Amino acid sequence: MIKCNVTVCGTVSRQAQMRANKEGTQFASFGINIVIPAKSGINKTVEISVAKTCNNLSELPPIQVGTRIEVAGILMFHKKGEALYLNLSATGINTFNAGNNDGINGTMEFRGTLGKQIEDKTTKNGKSFTVFSAYSSEKDGDNYTYTWVRFMQFDKRKEAWMQPKAGINAKGDLELGVYNNRLDLTCRISECSLWEKSSNSYQH
Structure with a gap:
């Protein structure tokens, strides 16, 4: 188990869409791109899949592709084959004061x-x-x-x-x-x- 309490700052890479889980709970789903600095070689862009429980998109700030965004929540890592996926269950979303520097802190x-x-x-x-x-x-x-x-x-x-x-x-x-x-x-x-x-x- 790897569970991280984080604040993420990056750029929206996938438009927000409403979805529902198996229990019928509604949530917004979108993606954020984060540039991670390299210790060796070149920097790497990773995409984080974000889910935020809500009834409709009007409850959230405007989430448009290319928008800078700051999201707080619980980050989980899931491995499939050699691919490592990052999934963030959001507790808070801010598009007004998101910084210019990418980062995952927590x-x-x-x-x-x-x-x-x-x-x-x-x-x-x-x-x-x-x-x-x-x-x-x-x-x-x-x-x-x-x-x-x-x-x-x-x-x-x-x-x-x-x-x-x-x-x-x-x-x-x-x-x-x-x-x-x-x-x-x-x-x-x-x-x-x-x-x-x-x-x-x-x-x-």
């Missing part, structure tokens, strides 16, 4: 499985920090897909339970970048704990 909640390398490192100023990666898995047809996140925990050494394949709950600041044309997810941890996996868990 916090991440993560539940998943630690990878093989968990490293203790030291900054130039002598401060300790831990670096590791972990993945969240989800069912895609008959197979599982895995979304990896890189974690950094400052002023703290590796805890004893931090071993490869251990479950982890983590919270912290979300950072997005691009590396070799792939979206790179990073979390600066504010708190984390062991996740005791249940026998019927879908996580691998």
Whole structure:
């Protein structure tokens, strides 16, 4: 599970349309393009699919393709094959004071499985920090897909339970970048704990 509480600033890429979910709840659906800066290579434009519960489009600010927009809400990542999809459940929409700079700012909640390398490192100023990666898995047809996140925990050494394949709950600041044309997810941890996996868990 990767769940992010964010504010997104970008450009409307798909016109808003009314839709309904399986329960019959009405919502507006539209797209936002965000340019993510590259750590290596060239910047990457990603599209976020936005859903906002409402009865009709007149309840929302005008959402026209090409309009700058700021949207607050819950961002979820879904993997299908090699493609990573970004879906935002909006709580607020603002087209009046949206900035000129693209960005996704907020916090991440993560539940998943630690990878093989968990490293203790030291900054130039002598401060300790831990670096590791972990993945969240989800069912895609008959197979599982895995979304990896890189974690950094400052002023703290590796805890004893931090071993490869251990479950982890983590919270912290979300950072997005691009590396070799792939979206790179990073979390600066504010708190984390062991996740005791249940026998019927879908996580691998």
